[in-house]
Amino acid sequence: MTATTPSSSARTRLAPGERRTQLLDLGVRLLATRSLDELSIDLLAEEAGISRGLLYHYFGGKQGFYEAVVQHAADDLYAQTAPPSEGEPLERLMASLTGYVDYVVANHTGYRSLVKAASGSNDALRAIYETTFTALAERFFTADPGGLVIPDTPAVRLVLHAWQAMVEDLVLTWCDTPADLTRDDLLQVITGSLPALIDTLPPPK
Amino acid sequence: MTATTPSSSARTRLAPGERRTQLLDLGVRLLATRSLDELSIDLLAEEAGISRGLLYHYFGGKQGFYEAVVQHAADDLYAQTAPPSEGEPLERLMASLTGYVDYVVANHTGYRSLVKAASGSNDALRAIYETTFTALAERFFTADPGGLVIPDTPAVRLVLHAWQAMVEDLVLTWCDTPADLTRDDLLQVITGSLPALIDTLPPPK
Numbered sequence: 001m002t003a004t005t006p007s008s009s010a011r012t013r014l015a016p017g018e019r020r021t022q023l024l025d026l027g028v029r030l031l032a033t034r035s036l037d038e039l040s041i042d043l044l045a046e047e048a049g050i051s052r053g054l055l056y057h058y059f060g061g062k063q064g065f066y067e068a069v070v071q072h073a074a075d076d077l078y079a080q081t082a083p084p085s086e087g088e089p090l091e092r093l094m095a096s097l098t099g100y101v102d103y104v105v106a107n108h109t110g111y112r113s114l115v116k117a118a119s120g121s122n123d124a125l126r127a128i129y130e131t132t133f134t135a136l137a138e139r140f141f142t143a144d145p146g147g148l149v150i151p152d153t154p155a156v157r158l159v160l161h162a163w164q165a166m167v168e169d170l171v172l173t174w175c176d177t178p179a180d181l182t183r184d185d186l187l188q189v190i191t192g193s194l195p196a197l198i199d200t201l202p203p204p205k
Numbered sequence: 206m207t208a209t210t211p212s213s214s215a216r217t218r219l220a221p222g223e224r225r226t227q228l229l230d231l232g233v234r235l236l237a238t239r240s241l242d243e244l245s246i247d248l249l250a251e252e253a254g255i256s257r258g259l260l261y262h263y264f265g266g267k268q269g270f271y272e273a274v275v276q277h278a279a280d281d282l283y284a285q286t287a288p289p290s291e292g293e294p295l296e297r298l299m300a301s302l303t304g305y306v307d308y309v310v311a312n313h314t315g316y317r318s319l320v321k322a323a324s325g326s327n328d329a330l331r332a333i334y335e336t337t338f339t340a341l342a343e344r345f346f347t348a349d350p351g352g353l354v355i356p357d358t359p360a361v362r363l364v365l366h367a368w369q370a371m372v373e374d375l376v377l378t379w380c381d382t383p384a385d386l387t388r389d390d391l392l393q394v395i396t397g398s399l400p401a402l403i404d405t406l407p408p409p410k
Contacts, residue, residue, distance in 0.1 A: 197398050
């Protein structure tokens with residue numbers, strides 16, 4: 001591939017929206033094994049075989065490109081962790097959590113750098129991260145509308161947020177240091193710890 | 206106080222090491238209700254009634270000042286959460302965790318900014334944060350040398366790390382949104398969740 005043939009005929013057949021999506025898919029794929037800092041416009045242009053100028057045209061600069069890739073990755077994570085539409089609440093949540101673990105394991109380098117970027121001073125990336133974090137939490141209530149497993153109270157929402165932080169740390173650390181735990185062991189810790197945590201709360205007033 | 210009398214007689218009686226410690230104490234106190242970004246050399250100089258130049262002399266610049274204040278805050282946290290030297294392992298750990306909650310609650314603005322700085326790109330601040338995080342984890346094993354409450358296995362160390370991330374998120378979020386939980390309720394969640402979490406692990410091989 002060369003970076004100097006932005007208008008080769010095979011490539012310009014795509015509509016601009018499709019081409020943009022294709023570039024974001026590539027960005028997310030590159031991010032799976034790279035940190036955000038390592039994902040430059042130059043690298044994406046080279047991998048896509050288009051010019052830097054065209055990439056700037058699509059994304060309006062480096063910050064716009066980062067935001068678009070991170071939003072695309074967040075949408076991906078949200079889609080890949082969708083609970084099945086049928087089944088018992090607990091089974092549906094289990095399936096969603098399994099999807100989360102597999103997603104983070106497959107994309108842990110990029111995911112880790114997103115967590116870091118979200119904690120840092122980039123407000124736009126932090127907003128994307130927090131919106132996704134909240135949307136994932138919301139699923140516990142929509143997948144279990146009767147509140148059988150996860151009653152919807154302010155205290156449960158507080159511990160659910162902290163439990164999400166724990167799960168994120170757990171999966172990311174496990175990727176580097178499996179500590180004799182299999183993926184199934186890890187899932188057992190994740191799914192078993194949430195009801196145990198809720199059990200430590202005082203009964204709702 | 207004025208910023209133009211760095212050598213007034215009352216102040217110069219202190220040895221340089223004592224003066225430096227006094228300045229760090231002031232920095233940590235100012236950090237309790239401020240983020241790291243808001244804690245400038247100018248503010249510290251003004252509050253201490255000394256010149257910027259003298260502060261630079263003690264700390265060798267802004268980065269040196271931040272590192273010294275954060276290290277001092279970390280030492281403070283570690284000291285204030287020391288378990289009592291006598292007692293049952295569980296009681297000693299409970300006392301230590303109570304100290305942690307009270308410390309974070311009293312210093313939550315500064316603590317939150319340290320977590321943020323540690324997740325960001327400042328390697329020196331991250332190193333201080335991680336060393337402290339690890340030292341706090343180590344206490345669970347030294348306070349319970351028989352492993353009665355917290356057996357020392359790689360899997361327990363993995364979940365302990367994640368549990369620490371959870372506790373940090375829980376206490377910081379609770380400071381903003383108490384969610385009908387008292388400090389005692391919060392302590393109940395924190396102390397009850399660790400054994401519950403360890404119970405979700407498979408038996409050691």
